[in-house]
Every structure is written in structure tokens, then in C-alpha cells.
Amino acid sequence: TVVAVAALTINWEADCTYLKVFLICFVVRKWIVSYLMMDRALYRLPLGLVEPDPDIDEERHNGVAI
Structure with missing residues (x-):
């Protein structure tokens, strides 16, 4: 993809x-x-909840959020 973008940038015509x-x-x-x-944590929220999952916040704080 990078090579194709570079080639088209050089010669878009x-x-x-x-x-x-x-x-x-x-x-x-x-x-x-x-x-x-x-x-991504919002996708794990059950319907009706407004607070994120504390486990996900802990993962995010530790830098290992999926």
C-alpha cells in the first residue's frame, strides 16, 4: 500500500x-x-450503563487494554 501510494503521488495522472x-x-x-x-471500552459496555468497566480502566492504566 505504501509503495502504491508513493507511486501514485509521484504520477497521479x-x-x-x-x-x-x-x-x-x-x-x-x-x-x-x-x-x-x-x-474500545465503550463496545464492552452493557446497554444502559454509563460508567465504563473498572477492569478495562485498570488495563488501560497499565497500558495493556485490548
């Missing part, structure tokens, strides 16, 4: 539409996933 579309979709997908997974 190259005739490789499918590669351009793939790379744009890949980057957008990565942004969406990163945005959704910013706080």
Missing part, C-alpha cells in the same frame, strides 16, 4: 483508475474504523 479507487476506499475505511474504535 497514470492510467490506473482501479488502483486509485481501491486506495481511496482503503484510506476512507481506515478512517471510519479508527473513528469507531477510538474508545
Whole structure:
């Protein structure tokens, strides 16, 4: 991916539409996933709770949060 991005950066006018579309979709997908997974602890919360799980906070404090 890095090599393809570098090649397209150097010569964006190259005739490789499918590669351009793939790379744009890949980057957008990565942004969406990163945005959704910013706080993974929220995905572990049972419905109706507003406080995060203390075990997850402890893991995060120790730097081992999953």
C-alpha cells in the first residue's frame, strides 16, 4: 500500500483508475474504523450503563487494554 501510494503521488495522472479507487476506499475505511474504535471500552459496555468497566480502566492504566 505504501509503495502504491508513493507511486501514485509521484504520477497521479497514470492510467490506473482501479488502483486509485481501491486506495481511496482503503484510506476512507481506515478512517471510519479508527473513528469507531477510538474508545474500545465503550463496545464492552452493557446497554444502559454509563460508567465504563473498572477492569478495562485498570488495563488501560497499565497500558495493556485490548
